[in-house]
Amino acid sequence: MADHTPLLFKPVKFRSVEARNRIVVSPMCQYSADNGLGNDWHIQNLGARAAGGAGIVFTEATHVSAAGRITPHCLGLWNDEQETFMTRLAAVIARSGAVPAIQIAHAGRKASTTAPWIQGSGFLTPDEPEGWLPVAPSAVAFSPERPAPHELSVGDIQGIIADFAATAARARRAGFKIAELHGAHGYLIHEFLSPISNLRTDQYGGDLTGRTRMLNETIKAVRAVWGDDLPLFVRLSCTDWMEGGLTGDDAVQICKMLAERGDVDLIDASTGGIAPAQKIPSIHPGYQVPFAERIRNEAGIPTGAVGMIREADHAAEIIANRRADLVFLARAMIADPHWPLRAAQRLGVKLDWPPQYLRGEGAF
Numbered sequence: 109m110a111d112h113t114p115l116l117f118k119p120v121k122f123r124s125v126e127a128r129n130r131i132v133v134s135p136m137c138q139y140s141a142d143n144g145l146g147n148d149w150h151i152q153n154l155g156a157r158a159a160g161g162a163g164i165v166f167t168e169a170t171h172v173s174a175a176g177r178i179t180p181h182c183l184g185l186w187n188d189e190q191e192t193f194m195t196r197l198a199a200v201i202a203r204s205g206a207v208p209a210i211q212i213a214h215a216g217r218k219a220s221t222t223a224p225w226i227q228g229s230g231f232l233t234p235d236e237p238e239g240w241l242p243v244a245p246s247a248v249a250f251s252p253e254r255p256a257p258h259e260l261s262v263g264d265i266q267g268i269i270a271d272f273a274a275t276a277a278r279a280r281r282a283g284f285k286i287a288e289l290h291g292a293h294g295y296l297i298h299e300f301l302s303p304i305s306n307l308r309t310d311q312y313g314g315d316l317t318g319r320t321r322m323l324n325e326t327i328k329a330v331r332a333v334w335g336d337d338l339p340l341f342v343r344l345s346c347t348d349w350m351e352g353g354l355t356g357d358d359a360v361q362i363c364k365m366l367a368e369r370g371d372v373d374l375i376d377a378s379t380g381g382i383a384p385a386q387k388i389p390s391i392h393p394g395y396q397v398p399f400a401e402r403i404r405n406e407a408g409i410p411t412g413a414v415g416m417i418r419e420a421d422h423a424a425e426i427i428a429n430r431r432a433d434l435v436f437l438a439r440a441m442i443a444d445p446h447w448p449l450r451a452a453q454r455l456g457v458k459l460d461w462p463p464q465y466l467r468g469e470g471a472f
């Protein structure tokens with residue numbers, strides 16, 4: 109009998125890791141940790157989404173150091189207590205058959221801010237009780253109201269690369285099976301890549317080769333401890349949506365370089381976030397998919413599509429037409445942790461529901 113299962117619901121393998129389908133819970137900050145340490149909120153949040161049937165479940169941006177956090181309440185993985193917590197979190201995700209995945213991040217000049225639901229300026233100065241001075245490739249603030257960040261020395265940069273590797277080593281020990289470097293949304297790695305935020309004249313700035321040096325060295329250091337058996341993804345902002353910023357052509361060039369080196373298994377193709385002056389022409393369902401499609405075709409590396417993918421048919425179309433290898437969903441997964449189970453029903457796919465939930469199968 110012909111197999112009519114949409115590709116979206118077929119397993120997919122990266123290195124030694126197989127996911128049961130191509131639906132990914134995209135990284136989503138919860139601003140609910142203390143001193144980088146997660147708690148029951150993080151467990152129930154990702155546990156529910158793993159039980160909802162996604163193939164891969166990502167942690168929120170998990171930071172390599174206290175200074176690298178977006179807010180004082182972001183998740184981190186730089187000490188033993190955090191590693192113990194993350195071991196439990198990875199196990200909870202795996203318990204429901206999803207692949208536990210971790211996004212590893214440093215916020216750069218967008219550090220020392222507040223959770224979106226806190227009223228106020230949105231950022232904390234170093235004089236405020238929980239604030240600190242962010243670091244960046246160049247001493248240029250994200251916006252004029254913010255203090256100028258500390259410009260990183262070459263030694264500082266090497267220290268941060270070592271922090272990325274140390275977090276990756278802890279993530280591996282904790283049981284995560286996919287690591288993703290956060291190179292998007294105006295955070296540190298993206299700040300090195302973009303000419304808007306990187307004005308350096310040394311080996312970490314200048315042309316695209318200089319601006320990708322920090323990313324390349326981070327990938328190399330992370331791969332060395334992460335091992336060759338486990339997949340490594342990179343999330344990129346594939347355009348800055350700004351005059352003088354990164355373009356889709358630059359992103360293709362960066363991805364060709366990454367594809368040639370062979371350490372990265374997938375590009376998670378996002379956009380934007382480098383500066384408030386960005387102008388996104390139109391935000392509509394799938395508006396970032398063309399970047400995933402172009403990189404997949406032109407750079408010859410698997411991609412993930414993300415951004416306003418909400419409908420099952422849309423997700424299935426992206427995968428069926430080979431526009432991307434994975435679909436990453438964020439807000440739709442907040443609205444419905446069981447999005448994958450619901451999408452399967454809509455597409456006529458018989459999924460194995462968790463036995464504890466079988467009596468709910470007909471209740472959508």
Ligand SMILES: Cc1cc2nc3c(=O)[nH]c(=O)nc-3n(C[C@H](O)[C@H](O)[C@H](O)COP(=O)(O)O)c2cc1C
Nearest residue numbers: 134135136137168169414415416417437438439440
């Ligand atoms: C609450 C929330 C938190 C987010 N936190 C992160 C994050 O930690 N790392 C990241 O790369 N993107 C983050 N994002 C962006 C999402 O991963 C995703 O790229 C974006 O929301 C677009 O997808 P969507 O239209 O499916 O929501 C966040 C989005 C939301 C809604």
